[in-house]
Amino acid sequence: MLGQDEAVACCSPMVREPLGEEAAVDLAKMFKALSDPVRLRLLSLIASHEGGEACVCDLTGPFDVSQPTISHHLKVLREAGLVGSERRGTWVYYWVLPAALAKLSSLLQAPAAASAGAAR
Amino acid sequence: MLGQDEAVACCSPMVREPLGEEAAVDLAKMFKALSDPVRLRLLSLIASHEGGEACVCDLTGPFDVSQPTISHHLKVLREAGLVGSERRGTWVYYWVLPAALAKLSSLLQAPAAASAGAAR
DNA sequence: GTCTTGTTTCGACGACTGTCGATACAGCGA
DNA sequence: TCGCTGTATCGACAGTCGTCGAAACAAGAC
Numbered sequence: 277m278l279g280q281d282e283a284v285a286c287c288s289p290m291v292r293e294p295l296g297e298e299a300a301v302d303l304a305k306m307f308k309a310l311s312d313p314v315r316l317r318l319l320s321l322i323a324s325h326e327g328g329e330a331c332v333c334d335l336t337g338p339f340d341v342s343q344p345t346i347s348h349h350l351k352v353l354r355e356a357g358l359v360g361s362e363r364r365g366t367w368v369y370y371w372v373l374p375a376a377l378a379k380l381s382s383l384l385q386a387p388a389a390a391s392a393g394a395a396r
Numbered sequence: 397m398l399g400q401d402e403a404v405a406c407c408s409p410m411v412r413e414p415l416g417e418e419a420a421v422d423l424a425k426m427f428k429a430l431s432d433p434v435r436l437r438l439l440s441l442i443a444s445h446e447g448g449e450a451c452v453c454d455l456t457g458p459f460d461v462s463q464p465t466i467s468h469h470l471k472v473l474r475e476a477g478l479v480g481s482e483r484r485g486t487w488v489y490y491w492v493l494p495a496a497l498a499k500l501s502s503l504l505q506a507p508a509a510a511s512a513g514a515a516r
Numbered sequence: 517g518t519c520t521t522g523t524t525t526c527g528a529c530g531a532c533t534g535t536c537g538a539t540a541c542a543g544c545g546a
Numbered sequence: 547t548c549g550c551t552g553t554a555t556c557g558a559c560a561g562t563c564g565t566c567g568a569a570a571c572a573a574g575a576c
Contacts, residue, residue, distance in 0.1 A: 290436070290439065290440035290443065290444075291440065291443030291444060291492060291494075291497070292443075292444055293440070293444050294437065294440050294441050294444050294458075295436055295437045295440040295441075297433070297437070300433040300434075300436040300437045300440075301433045303430075303433075303436055304430070304431055304432055304433040304435075304436055307427050307428075307430040307431040307436070308427075308428075308431035308432075310423075310424070310427040310431075311424055311427040311428035311430075311431045312424055312533090312534080313417070313420040313421045313423075313424040314420075314534085315424075316410070316415055316420040316423055316424055316427070317414065317415045317417070317420045319410065320410035320411065320413070320414050320415040320420075321414050321415075323410065323411030323412075323506075324410075324411060324412055324413050324414050331552090332552075332553060332554095333551095333552065333553090336552095336553095338414075341534085341535070341536090342535075342536060342537080343552090343553075343554095344535085344536070344537080344538095344553090344554075344555080344556095345534070345535055345536075346553095347553060347554055347555085348534075348535085348554090348555090349534085350553095350554095351554080351555095352533095363542080363543090363553090365542095365543065365544075366542080366543055366544060366551070366552060366553090367543095367552070367553085368552080368553060368554090372411060372506070374411075374506035375506075377411070377504045377505070377506040378504075378505070378506050380504050381501045381502075381503075381504035381505045381506070382501070383501075384497045384498075384500050384501035384504070385497070385498070385501050386443075386492070386494035386495075386497045386498050386501070432563090432564075434564085451522090452522075452523060452524095453522070453523090461564085461565070461566090462565075462566060462567080463522090463523075463524095464523090464524075464525080464526095464565085464566075464567080464568095465564070465565055465566075466523095467523060467524055467525085468524090468525095468564080468565085469564085470523095470524095471524085471525095483523090483572080483573090485573070485574075486521075486522060486523090486572080486573055486574060487522070487523085487573095488522080488523060488524090
């Protein structure tokens with residue numbers, strides 16, 4: 277549960293060395309979870325919500341899609357390891373797992389050298 | 397073409413404030429391009445290749461899929477704005493656009509505070 | 517010009533995805 | 547207990563995606 281720290285530093289930028297086949301499959305699942313506008317907004321809505329967590333009732337309002345669809349997207353995010361969830365009484369709360377985001381973020385980090393060198 | 401610098405700094409982490417509807421649609425397209433294992437490996441193969449660029453002939457070998465499929469994936473990456481390409485004589489070369497990766501990377505950056513605060 | 521090699525486009529096919537309404541489940545309050 | 551509200555699951559449907567072989571296009575070699 278708490279062992280998220282190792283995940284943060286697990287991935288050097290993918291621009292430094294070729295991604296392994298298995299790692300690519302794994303990472304692709306996480307990116308796929310981020311590949312829908314509704315899920316992206318859900319994630320940012322949860323993360324920026326007061327206290328770092330939000331109940332589903334906070335999340336259905338801002339969208340034009342039905343409640344079952346929101347529930348489906350939340351499930352996708354959860355199964356991708358991007359958010360955690362817990363039922364507390366009547367409501368179910370969701371929060372972002374920062375280690376997962378950090379993992380992807382560091383993976384995409386482009387070395388400054390490459391960035392500067394790309395003056396084409 | 398050259399206006400990539402502004403893109404680098406355009407996006408504060410999505411965990412700080414809710415993503416706008418249009419921004420989410422835009423970003424989702426880029427993440428969708430990353431949501432396939434073959435494309436992820438292609439991207440990292442291109443980026444980590446000597447000189448920061450690779451010709452298609454360097455990219456078809458490591459994969460089990462047909463060459464037209466590789467070409468298709470390269471097109472997806474190109475249309476997502478993640479790579480650039482150019483024909484030089486017989487061969488076509490691809491390179492990564494670092495600004496695009498940096499944009500996504502910074503977007504996913506989880507503030508240390510949120511990380512620490514998630515001690516549930 | 518004609519052949520050869522490298523790359524892209526085309527058309528088709530099965531599999532997966534996002535969405536919905538209907539329904540089921542969970543917990544609270546009367 | 548019964549009803550009410552919040553959330554998840556189910557089944558269905560249209561649309562998109564990854565893949566292939568065949569064919570077209572591009573550039574150099576003979």
